[in-house]
Amino acid sequence: MLLSDLLSIKYPIIQGSMAGISRAPLVSAVSEAGGLGVLTTVGLTAETLRSQLAAVRAATTKPFGVNLMLQQTNIADLIPVLRGEPVPVVFTGAGNPASFMPDLLAVGTKVIPVIPNVKIAVKMMNLGATAVVAEGMESGGHIGTETTLSLVPQVVAAIPIPVIAAGGIATSAGINAAFALGACGVQAGTAFLVAEETPISPKYKQLVIDATDTSTVVTGQGANRVRSLKTPLTTELLTTTDETTFTQLATGSLDRAIAGDVDHGSFMAGQIAGAINRILPAGEIITNLWRGVTKPV
Ligand SMILES: Cc1cc2nc3c(=O)[nH]c(=O)nc-3n(C[C@H](O)[C@H](O)[C@H](O)COP(=O)(O)O)c2cc1C
Known part of the structure; x- marks a missing residue:
């Protein structure tokens, strides 16, 4: 069907x-x-x-x-x-x-x-x-x-x-x-x-439009595995080994992306x-x- x-x-x-x-x-x-x-x-x-x-x-x-x-x-x-x-x-x-x-x-x-x-x-x-x-x-x-x-x-x-x-x-x-x-x-x-x-910031939409096939990255583990566009935040998340710091950086990061905060937002998007x-x-x-x-x- x-x-x-x-x-x-x-x-x-x-x-x-x-x-x-x-x-x-x-x-x-x-x-x-x-x-x-x-x-x-x-x-x-x-x-x-x-x-x-x-x-x-x-x-x-x-x-x-x-x-x-x-x-x-x-x-x-x-x-x-x-x-x-x-x-x-x-x-x-x-x-x-x-x-x-x-x-x-x-x-x-x-x-x-x-x-x-x-x-x-x-x-x-x-x-x-x-x-x-x-x-x-x-x-x-x-x-x-x-x-x-x-x-x-x-x-x-x-x-x-x-x-x-x-x-x-x-x-x-x-x-x-x-x-x-x-x-x-x-x-x-x-x-x-x-x-x-x-209803997201024009900056978020522009990052999606500017993306290429290799622009996304996966951060986190288990239930917290997230794919988003490579940004300063994802670089920081990938090099953070301390769990508490990781959680602090990640909490609220989609909201910051929605608001257009390019440095601190998690701009979730797929490989396509x-x-x-x-x-x-x-x-x-x-x-x-x-x-x-x-x-x-
Ligand atoms: C920014 C963003 C937020 C998402 N939030 C949710 C969510 O809250 N619940 C959910 O079931 N899926 C969520 N998804 C997954 C989508 O519903 C959808 O299954 C996925 O985007 C399909 O893959 P694609 O990104 O390659 O199109 C989200 C995806 C994106 C890009």
């Missing part, structure tokens, strides 16, 4: 959630253009989540998603909002959604965990996940250890539920490749960093940043991505 049929959208393209970045204007623009916009809940309270949901619904009647980063400490506050006014899809990451997945499924919300390996994909399927996003380490932000090219076909072979490919996809060739690997659609994050509707050349409305990013795609039969 194609992702567009599963989610009742025009194009099988998801704008992956971006922590503190993918707010209502970007989400509604992507969904209105026929993709699936995904709202970040990082930094939101139950009350501000309600107002973000209202803002998306005021701007589009099309399906959209909400992301729960399970490292967030206030998930228990947000779940009642999502049960009270159900959204079409919830994406989860960085933790185990077992405690609330049945509640969301029961109100008609599809639950799609983002997974880094086959073992977790199988676990999520057994919990009742509707589909999974198999995310390779080419991605921007927090990453696992496997590449999209290797991960996606192995997850497709291991589970019978739909698999969405993520990591390194910002071209129509990338979407064709994802279909060839057996994915039912794609999730892209880095491609949408440069959308007109994305080198293929991104200009700022465009989100709707045009979607139509450009889809142009040249051969829809699988």
Whole structure:
């Protein structure tokens, strides 16, 4: 089944959630253009989540998603909002959604965990996940250890539920490749960093546009492995051996990037940043991505 049929959208393209970045204007623009916009809940309270949901619904009647980063400490506050006014899809990451997945499924919300390996994909399927996003380490932000090219076909072979490919996809060739690997659609994050509707500093967008194929680096370990653009901060993080200093430097660094602090920000972006050349409305990013795609039969 194609992702567009599963989610009742025009194009099988998801704008992956971006922590503190993918707010209502970007989400509604992507969904209105026929993709699936995904709202970040990082930094939101139950009350501000309600107002973000209202803002998306005021701007589009099309399906959209909400992301729960399970490292967030206030998930228990947000779940009642999502049960009270159900959204079409919830994406989860960085933790185990077992405690609330049945509640969301029961109100008609599809639950799609983002997974880094086959073992977790199988676990999520057994919990009742509707589909999974198999995310390779080419991605921007927090990453696992496997590449999209290797991960996606192995997850497709291991589970019978739909698999969405993520990591390194910002071209129509990338979407064709994802279909060839057996994915039912794609999730892209880095491609949408440069959308007109994305509320980050122009300096952040320019760094993405200036990036080449070798402009990103991975810092941190385990659950803290993060891919971002090479900046003075990443150089410092890579040479820091003291854990406390590392945490001090890393804490709040995405917010500083969003604000345009080139020296102290973590400008999270994926390896495909080198293929991104200009700022465009989100709707045009979607139509450009889809142009040249051969829809699988
Ligand atoms: C700046 C940034 C922030 C991100 N934040 C989140 C997040 O909060 N939750 C999440 O599940 N994924 C997050 N991601 C991952 C994206 O949703 C998406 O899966 C990933 O960007 C796909 O790979 P790509 O960057 O190569 O397109 C983030 C990615 C970026 C670039």
